[in-house]
Amino acid sequence: MYLAPGPGKRFSAVVGRRTGRSHIRNRLKRRAREVFRRSAGELDECCCVVIFKPGSDGYSYEDIEDKMRLLWKRAGLLKE
Numbered sequence: 001m002y003l004a005p006g007p008g009k010r011f012s013a014v015v016g017r018r019t020g021r022s023h024i025r026n027r028l029k030r031r032a033r034e035v036f037r038r039s040a041g042e043l044d045e046c047c048c049v050v051i052f053k054p055g056s057d058g059y060s061y062e063d064i065e066d067k068m069r070l071l072w073k074r075a076g077l078l079k080e
Contacts, residue, residue: 001048001049001050001051001068001071002048002049002051003046003047003048003049003071003072003075003077004046004047005044005045005046005047006045006046006047007045008045009036009040009043009045009046009048010046010047010048011032011033011036011047011048011049011050012048012049012050013028013029013032013033013049013050013052014049014050014051014052015028015029015051015052015056016052016053016054018054019052019053019054019055019056019057020057024057025052028052028056028057028059028064031059031061031064032050032052032064032068034061035061035064035065035068035069036048036068039065039068039069039072039078042078042079043072043077043078043079044076044077044079046077050068
């Protein structure tokens with residue numbers, strides 16, 4: 001995950017072809033966007049880019065949420 005301070009809250013998810021077929025890649029991106037959308041109120045303004053590596057095709061929504069929230073806490077962007 002790449003984070004940069006900036007005006008507004010922006011999000012992007014990147015999934016390479018080695019991760020799986022198109023429906024799997026799209027599912028990962030949809031889940032990551034939903035985590036960001038639900039957590040946007042708790043985040044400081046930032047630009048966030050999530051890169052999924054090969055082998056992440058089995059991640060559930062909860063897995064993605066836990067990992068993203070942990071990284072946001074480490075970066076000090078979560079307003080808890």
